[in-house]
Amino acid sequence: MKAASVPESTGFDPAGLIENHQAGVWRYLRVLGCDAVTADDITQETFLAVLQRPFQDYNSAATAAYLRRTAYHFYVSARRRAGKCQLIADVDRLDETWSRWAGQDGGEALLDALRECLGSLTNRARMALEMRFRDRQSRAKIAAQLEITEHGAKNLMQRAKQKLRDCVKGKLE
Amino acid sequence: MNDEQVDPILDACLEELLSGNRPPDLTARILKAWDALNAPPTVNPNVVLPPKITVTKTGPVRRANRLAPWISVAVAISVVAVGGAIWQVVLRLTTQEASPLGPVAQHSPAPEPQDFEQPLDEDQIRRDEPAAPDTPRVRFDGNIKFPTDPQPHQELAAENIERISDGEIVELIGSTLETAWIDDVEPGARIIGARINGVTWCQRVHQHLLGRLPTTAETDRFTKDQANDRRNRLIARLFNDPESRDEFARHWSSVWTRELIGPGEKQKVNRDRLQQYLRRALVEGKSFDKIASELLTASGSGQPGVEGATGAASFLLAHLDQDQRAIRTSGHVARVFLGQQIACAECHDHPFDESLAQQTFWENNAFFRQLALTQKDGRSELSDVDFLGDGREGDVHFVTPTGLLKVVFPVFSDADPLPRSGLLADGNRRQRLAEFIVRSAKFRRAVVNRCWSEMFTFSLTSYADVMRHHPPEHVELLDQLGEQFAAHNFDLAALVGWLALSEPFAQPSSDLKQTLAVSPHYGGSPLFNRFYERQRVSAATFYDSLAGITEGGNSAAANAGGKLSTPARIGNGTEPKKRRANPELLGPAAEQRMVDPAFQHALRVGPSEGVKRILNSQLDRDDKVKHLFWTLLSRAPDAREDKAIQKCWADQDEADVLNDIWCALVNNGEFVRK
Numbered sequence: 001m002k003a004a005s006v007p008e009s010t011g012f013d014p015a016g017l018i019e020n021h022q023a024g025v026w027r028y029l030r031v032l033g034c035d036a037v038t039a040d041d042i043t044q045e046t047f048l049a050v051l052q053r054p055f056q057d058y059n060s061a062a063t064a065a066y067l068r069r070t071a072y073h074f075y076v077s078a079r080r081r082a083g084k085c086q087l088i089a090d091v092d093r094l095d096e097t098w099s100r101w102a103g104q105d106g107g108e109a110l111l112d113a114l115r116e117c118l119g120s121l122t123n124r125a126r127m128a129l130e131m132r133f134r135d136r137q138s139r140a141k142i143a144a145q146l147e148i149t150e151h152g153a154k155n156l157m158q159r160a161k162q163k164l165r166d167c168v169k170g171k172l173e
Numbered sequence: 174m175n176d177e178q179v180d181p182i183l184d185a186c187l188e189e190l191l192s193g194n195r196p197p198d199l200t201a202r203i204l205k206a207w208d209a210l211n212a213p214p215t216v217n218p219n220v221v222l223p224p225k226i227t228v229t230k231t232g233p234v235r236r237a238n239r240l241a242p243w244i245s246v247a248v249a250i251s252v253v254a255v256g257g258a259i260w261q262v263v264l265r266l267t268t269q270e271a272s273p274l275g276p277v278a279q280h281s282p283a284p285e286p287q288d289f290e291q292p293l294d295e296d297q298i299r300r301d302e303p304a305a306p307d308t309p310r311v312r313f314d315g316n317i318k319f320p321t322d323p324q325p326h327q328e329l330a331a332e333n334i335e336r337i338s339d340g341e342i343v344e345l346i347g348s349t350l351e352t353a354w355i356d357d358v359e360p361g362a363r364i365i366g367a368r369i370n371g372v373t374w375c376q377r378v379h380q381h382l383l384g385r386l387p388t389t390a391e392t393d394r395f396t397k398d399q400a401n402d403r404r405n406r407l408i409a410r411l412f413n414d415p416e417s418r419d420e421f422a423r424h425w426s427s428v429w430t431r432e433l434i435g436p437g438e439k440q441k442v443n444r445d446r447l448q449q450y451l452r453r454a455l456v457e458g459k460s461f462d463k464i465a466s467e468l469l470t471a472s473g474s475g476q477p478g479v480e481g482a483t484g485a486a487s488f489l490l491a492h493l494d495q496d497q498r499a500i501r502t503s504g505h506v507a508r509v510f511l512g513q514q515i516a517c518a519e520c521h522d523h524p525f526d527e528s529l530a531q532q533t534f535w536e537n538n539a540f541f542r543q544l545a546l547t548q549k550d551g552r553s554e555l556s557d558v559d560f561l562g563d564g565r566e567g568d569v570h571f572v573t574p575t576g577l578l579k580v581v582f583p584v585f586s587d588a589d590p591l592p593r594s595g596l597l598a599d600g601n602r603r604q605r606l607a608e609f610i611v612r613s614a615k616f617r618r619a620v621v622n623r624c625w626s627e628m629f630t631f632s633l634t635s636y637a638d639v640m641r642h643h644p645p646e647h648v649e650l651l652d653q654l655g656e657q658f659a660a661h662n663f664d665l666a667a668l669v670g671w672l673a674l675s676e677p678f679a680q681p682s683s684d685l686k687q688t689l690a691v692s693p694h695y696g697g698s699p700l701f702n703r704f705y706e707r708q709r710v711s712a713a714t715f716y717d718s719l720a721g722i723t724e725g726g727n728s729a730a731a732n733a734g735g736k737l738s739t740p741a742r743i744g745n746g747t748e749p750k751k752r753r754a755n756p757e758l759l760g761p762a763a764e765q766r767m768v769d770p771a772f773q774h775a776l777r778v779g780p781s782e783g784v785k786r787i788l789n790s791q792l793d794r795d796d797k798v799k800h801l802f803w804t805l806l807s808r809a810p811d812a813r814e815d816k817a818i819q820k821c822w823a824d825q826d827e828a829d830v831l832n833d834i835w836c837a838l839v840n841n842g843e844f845v846r847k
Contacts, residue, residue, distance in 0.1 A: 094181060
């Protein structure tokens with residue numbers, strides 16, 4: 001068994017590489033748990049590191065996977081510098097799911113699917129999710145506004161996310 | 174996929190969608206930082222280096238002068254400390270005002286090596302040199318054109334092996350090994366013992382070809398044959414007689430089942446079905462390359478009673494992982510059919526074998542990615558499905574120990590690469606792999622080496638499945654036997670027959686003092702100038718050999734001369750459950766056999782069934798004893814033994830005496846070292 005042949009050199013457009021993949025890297029970092037500012041920094045750090053290292057661009061998905069892996073390493077480094085060790089439990093499985101759902105376009109189709117699926121939720125469920133993810137309200141406040149118990153708010157959001165999960169899965173797979 | 178993997182993705186997307194926190198356009202910022210990194214280092218003209226101060230000692234040193242160096246050190250430390258504090262303050266202010274990595278990106282600490290590290294290659298080394306203005310710093314290569322219909326392997330196509338006769342092959346084995354038997358002390362002499370007698374050879378042949386000891390009638394028949402070529406005739410008879418051929422198939426199917434799926438009962442694997450498949454194939458005379466192909470390309474379930482079920486599927490079912498990545502499958506197929514232990518290369522390059530890179534493992538693994546394991550009605554099934562690829566183009570991704578992600582496609586040795594697509598319509602990768610494997614020289618060498626190991630205890634290499642790391646000691650012989658095995662249509666029976674008729678097989682098993690120091694039992698390389706016996710008769714051989722004992726009325730000692738009926742054998746899938754040995758216990762370790770339930774079962778069966786039948790036979794007392802001796806040791810009791818037995822008759826009844834003799838013989842070193 002031998003190594004694959006080395007492809008011939010072709011032209012390279014750094015700006016094109018960044019434009020095509022930055023959104024995917026940034027979103028992936030957010031999935032890993034980065035806040036927005038840190039995601040900006042690590043995205044930049046990732047591209048700077050990759051631009052300094054030659055690699056073979058087999059296809060867009062492979063390049064995206066390479067960038068994600070690089071970003072993940074920088075994320076781990078950042079967490080270590082901050083003295084924190086809590087990470088996603090199974091990154092490989094998470095990466096596999098992300099690759100299947102958003103590996104081609106950096107997550108645009110996933111967001112479109114999610115947007116459509118949000119429309120299928122009830123008003124109360126959608127309102128609960130908006131308060132949670134847009135207004136960053138606590139569960140107690142959400143429960144108070146919807147006039148239900150905290151446990152009820154938790155159940156409502158869990159059911160809504162389960163419905164979204166199934167809906168998105170049906171659209172993307 | 175469970176919810177734990179989905180929820181972080183869903184949460185992040187919901188937050189982006191509902192809060193409008195879209196990913197920013199960082200292109201300009203990254204390019205600016207990239208340009209800054211590429212800028213040549215500048216020298217600040219305002220920085221003036223202090224003049225070099227030379228101190229000249231004149232006169233006696235005062236106290237103030239003695240303290241001067243310490244004061245300088247203290248001042249320097251203070252300056253550094255104050256400077257560091259100021260720098261921290263400035264850095265914090267800067268990070269609060271602007272993007273943390275914007276203006277200070279070039280000062281960012283490098284990632285820790287264990288987290289992210291790129292391998293140094295030629296381009297990266299050149300990066301430190303001034304690059305030509307129009308030379309891109311990063312090379313993007315992406316247009317490899319693979320042929321859609323790869324040509325056959327050039328080496329295999331051009332191979333022209335001359336087929337020689339069976340007799341010449343047998344001569345070849347002896348003459349090749351003879352070069353290692355030359356006595357260094359006495360020129361011209363060979364370090365070799367006297368050939369074993371015919372009876373012992375007959376026992377050995379039956380044990381290694383049929384998996385049992387010869388019956389008394391078979392031994393008798395062989396000893397009565399006085400022709401010069403009686404050994405050839407015995408081998409020919411064993412392969413031409415349908416009953417013996419079936420026994421050969423049963424024994425060698427058991428051997429290869431153990432090689433293919435290992436010891437132990439495995440979930441989702443029907444071991445008996447695999448053995449039945451192999452047995453049927455060997456009885457039909459199917460070539461071994463065809464058997465290997467069928468094992469590698471089998472689909473469906475290994476369970477009986479299912480439409481499309483085939484025992485061959487059990488091989489891959491035993492090694493296929495639930496995660497569909499076929500990691501174990503790749504390693505095991507290479508080990509069994511190519512004699513290469515590549516499993517360690519899953520995670521890293523081999524430390525000193527340059528030809529075994531991590532990439533090699535994953536290129537091999539890419540052949541199995543169309544293989545899917547599905548559950549249907551509680552059964553595991555193999556099927557071929559389209560492999561979209563980790564990058565959706567039939568590619569396989571893996572991460573090197575340095576954190577670098579690499580992309581590979583199926584490549585076998587120096588054969589032409591396959592088309593990249595993983596769609597079945599563009600080609601079945603498993604079928605191509607099977608073609609590559611059975612046509613490769615490694616395959617035939619691996620099969621020959623395993624059969625040699627089964628016959629002679631030691632293989633022609635240090636380890637039968639690690640030929641790559643440990644070059645064969647008998648390279649020429651292994652190559653030539655491999656070629657002839659291929660030239661004779663991969664006939665396993667022919668291969669085993671050559672080995673049985675060869676000179677090493679007829680050597681005594683006792684140690685030779687000239688080569689004792691280099692005995693393989695003590696770490697040396699096997700010279701095969703003596704027959705390296707296994708420490709014990711296997712459970713299967715032992716169990717099957719009991720059949721001879723139960724045939725009390727047909728003893729050679731009684732000159733009955735009748736043909737022995739074929740007793741029930743181990744593991745042929747047709748005998749009653751209670752008489753089948755557990756194949757798990759047929760492993761190579763002698764210690765394992767000591768506690769082998771099948772072995773113990775055989776020991777229990779002997780007195781209770783075998784001796785009982787002898788006891789009830791029409792033989793007279795002495796003939797019953799002789800029958801036991803002939804069956805277990807292929808000889809009559811000598812005078813000393815006869816005398817001891819006669820003493821037993823005086824104070825014990827017949828059943829007790831026969832039981833005692835039986836136990837003494839099966840625990841005798843002469844028997845267990847057969």
